Amino acid sequence: MLRTAATNVLRQAKPARSAVFQYSYSMWSWLQKPKKEAPSGGVTATGSSASGSGAEQVARTMASAAGEETVTFEFCDKTFEGYNIEAPSQTTTLTKSDAIALYREMQMVRRLEMAADSSYKHKLIRGFCHLCTGQEAVPVGIEQALTKDDAIITAYRCHGFTYMRGAEPVGILAELMGRKGGVSQGKGGSMHMYAHNFYGGNGIVGAQVPLGAGIAFAQKYNNEKTCTVALYGDGAANQGQVFEAYNMAKLWDLPVLFVCENNKYGMGTAAGRAAANTDYYTRGQYIPGIRVNGMDVLAVRHAIAYAREYATSGKGPLVLEMKTYRYGGHSMSDPGTTYRTREEIQHMRSTSDPITGYKARILEAGIITEEEIKSIDKSAKKLIDEALAKAKAIPEPPASDLWAHVYKEGSDIPYLRGRVPEETHYYNVD
Amino acid sequence: MDPSVEPIRGLDLGVAHSKLLLRTVSDVRSNAELQHAGVADGETKKMNMCQAVNDAMRTVLATDETSVVFGEDVAFGGVFRCSVGLAEEFGRERIFNTPLTEQGIAGFGIGLAAMGHTAIAEIQFADYIFPAFDQIVNEAAKYRYRSGNEFDVGGLTIRTPCSAVGHGGHYHSQSPEAFFAHVPGLKVVMPRSAVQAKGLLLSAIRDKNPVVFFEPKILYRSAVEQVPVDDYELPLGKAEVLKPGKDVTVVGYGSQMYALENAVQMIERDMPGVSCELIDLRTILPYDIDTVMESVNKTGRLVVAHEAPRTQGFAAELAAEVQERCFLRLESPVQRVCGLFVPHPLVFERMYMPCAVRVYEAIKNSLSY
Numbered sequence A: 001m002l003r004t005a006a007t008n009v010l011r012q013a014k015p016a017r018s019a020v021f022q023y024s025y026s027m028w029s030w031l032q033k034p035k036k037e038a039p040s041g042g043v044t045a046t047g048s049s050a051s052g053s054g055a056e057q058v059a060r061t062m063a064s065a066a067g068e069e070t071v072t073f074e075f076c077d078k079t080f081e082g083y084n085i086e087a088p089s090q091t092t093t094l095t096k097s098d099a100i101a102l103y104r105e106m107q108m109v110r111r112l113e114m115a116a117d118s119s120y121k122h123k124l125i126r127g128f129c130h131l132c133t134g135q136e137a138v139p140v141g142i143e144q145a146l147t148k149d150d151a152i153i154t155a156y157r158c159h160g161f162t163y164m165r166g167a168e169p170v171g172i173l174a175e176l177m178g179r180k181g182g183v184s185q186g187k188g189g190s191m192h193m194y195a196h197n198f199y200g201g202n203g204i205v206g207a208q209v210p211l212g213a214g215i216a217f218a219q220k221y222n223n224e225k226t227c228t229v230a231l232y233g234d235g236a237a238n239q240g241q242v243f244e245a246y247n248m249a250k251l252w253d254l255p256v257l258f259v260c261e262n263n264k265y266g267m268g269t270a271a272g273r274a275a276a277n278t279d280y281y282t283r284g285q286y287i288p289g290i291r292v293n294g295m296d297v298l299a300v301r302h303a304i305a306y307a308r309e310y311a312t313s314g315k316g317p318l319v320l321e322m323k324t325y326r327y328g329g330h331s332m333s334d335p336g337t338t339y340r341t342r343e344e345i346q347h348m349r350s351t352s353d354p355i356t357g358y359k360a361r362i363l364e365a366g367i368i369t370e371e372e373i374k375s376i377d378k379s380a381k382k383l384i385d386e387a388l389a390k391a392k393a394i395p396e397p398p399a400s401d402l403w404a405h406v407y408k409e410g411s412d413i414p415y416l417r418g419r420v421p422e423e424t425h426y427y428n429v430d
Numbered sequence B: 001m002d003p004s005v006e007p008i009r010g011l012d013l014g015v016a017h018s019k020l021l022l023r024t025v026s027d028v029r030s031n032a033e034l035q036h037a038g039v040a041d042g043e044t045k046k047m048n049m050c051q052a053v054n055d056a057m058r059t060v061l062a063t064d065e066t067s068v069v070f071g072e073d074v075a076f077g078g079v080f081r082c083s084v085g086l087a088e089e090f091g092r093e094r095i096f097n098t099p100l101t102e103q104g105i106a107g108f109g110i111g112l113a114a115m116g117h118t119a120i121a122e123i124q125f126a127d128y129i130f131p132a133f134d135q136i137v138n139e140a141a142k143y144r145y146r147s148g149n150e151f152d153v154g155g156l157t158i159r160t161p162c163s164a165v166g167h168g169g170h171y172h173s174q175s176p177e178a179f180f181a182h183v184p185g186l187k188v189v190m191p192r193s194a195v196q197a198k199g200l201l202l203s204a205i206r207d208k209n210p211v212v213f214f215e216p217k218i219l220y221r222s223a224v225e226q227v228p229v230d231d232y233e234l235p236l237g238k239a240e241v242l243k244p245g246k247d248v249t250v251v252g253y254g255s256q257m258y259a260l261e262n263a264v265q266m267i268e269r270d271m272p273g274v275s276c277e278l279i280d281l282r283t284i285l286p287y288d289i290d291t292v293m294e295s296v297n298k299t300g301r302l303v304v305a306h307e308a309p310r311t312q313g314f315a316a317e318l319a320a321e322v323q324e325r326c327f328l329r330l331e332s333p334v335q336r337v338c339g340l341f342v343p344h345p346l347v348f349e350r351m352y353m354p355c356a357v358r359v360y361e362a363i364k365n366s367l368s369y
């Protein structure tokens, strides 16, 4: 796997160094009094005053029981907010290699989306294409808190999740271009990608949420200690079937984490114009919830780990709200600037970017050097460039694939008519 | 489509070159239906289908105080810009965005219409109408009947963009008209052009029954006509004979009309002496069987085409009805040219579509049977 190769380089982490670090809480700037913006990248080692505690927080590194070095980060005040449940703890500890992997994977997802963006502009991608640029911390943070036996299902903004669930970039890019080597054999396109325990990639807004409850029921039925993460947007949160799913999940205490990716807009509609209550983490009413700073990959990881523990210990579902932001338009055909200002986008990019922020944080913590960061960035670009070149060379599926997979092979209706009689596709002919 | 292949051979295809459109003012002046509607001699304006839909809604909003327009993002103009400017002109209390809630949109519209108001709802894509299917089929369609005429939702019109655009994939391409054409109590309409869209939409909105109004989205920008500025209605339930002919009847609706037009042009070029009668059904429920029957009784042959899959598609209904009514006049089996029986494909859309070449083959088969 691509990722292991890259990890090895970084495993030779430098010796532990204590560093003074506090995360700049600019993600919450729209909730808080305006404050000074950090010069470049928006994150500084000393952080801002937004935590309110005034105390300087320390990122500590030490050796774990398994001998691997670990690092502990502290969150500032507004990172989590609980609804009928205690919020996750204010510190998180992970191995250095995991900490570095978070950075690398976010960079990979961003590069992947950049490749999708340029391929679309070069007319290599037909149809709809929704990028998750700006929201990388969500798929990356979630994946590291899960096991491969846990399940994920989401809507059409699915490239990042597909990659994090283990699909190769070449398969994702090939799928975008409708090529045979794509993760869905070229038949799904941007909105319909799948991987091991990743149930897609769904086009009908909200429809994936009750599926998540069904998947979780099967997990519970099988006595697995696993859970399902069912994601949806702030817009989708208003679909009736989301609430139908909540009810079933709580009624039967299913191990499902309903995760609302609140990026502030559903297409051109600001969340507040579509929802009577925009505290999405409270909308399960009888289901406890947690609001999470979704621009902070460590917060996402930490909250999901906490929530996973809750759900898999038989306590039932939770509703999590990841506050995040998409930089681009809703899809490639939306410039994304008619319903929000360019300043707003620029402000989010410069003060809350999940990658820039996290980079500063791990540098501050002393678990990585500028050089190593550069080498990760370079290798991410290289890996994606190579994947893109490979994907482009893959042919489209053959015409016979048009008729494949309408029904289960062997149980098909006898034939499907073609365009002309000679083309009629017969199944089950021995 | 490759213009060099048989049987296209250099013919200019598609709506851009169509002779079915009323491109000039004199086309409008000489149009019998518009004359009948009393607007053929009035002022016209060049509009595409999107603007014509907008114009129809503006006309209603200006004349019917109870009318409102709602749906996802419609106050900003909607994803296809059909309602652009209406909120500014008529106020945000009358043109408003709904949350993402198709079932809610339909149900809300039904309640509003039950109060005697004019409810013009937009479902952003026809592919998203299925969450609203229950409300439309079980509530809207049956309200009058089950209440013994006490209540009705005649004021409800649901507009929704449908059909293929070349790259829409599974959920931005479907033509689900047949699902609704199966439901007593509903009317189902699909226009082919700007002039048609304005007149039919005005009729649909004012009709005293719930109407599902499908707008082939590929025509929004591409179907440009001189459209009468005045208020006019085109009749629901009435097909239009676009071109008289004696040898074969070719029937369709919506954007499929342009594939049919091209197929007819190719047939008439390649088979000198043959003439085809081209009919736009326009309303799919209730459909104008009389016009089709009259034509088939004359030609003895019928080809029906639509983009939706062939199996259980609307063409099957028409074929069955025609064989029952015109059995002794038929010279050959009714031919259906439709989408393939697979989910609307992404990469294979060109193979899926009932394109002009396939229609051409079907007409030939019908003629040479």
Ligand SMILES: Cc1ncc(C[n+]2csc(CCOP(=O)(O)OP(=O)(O)O)c2C)c(N)n1
Binding pocket: A157, A203, A204, A205, A206, A232, A233, A234, A235, A236, A237, A261, A263, A265, A266, A267, A330, B072, B100, B102, B124, B128, B131
């Ligand atoms: C049932 C349904 N209705 C409408 C749409 C069209 N649509 C696609 S995405 C979208 C907005 C969804 O917004 P949100 O849930 O916030 O997700 P985001 O795009 O922000 O990730 C809409 C209206 C759809 N795909 N399905």
Ligand SMILES: [Mg+2]
Binding pocket: A233, A234, A235, A261, A262, A263, A264, A265, A266, A267
């Ligand atoms: Mg959103």
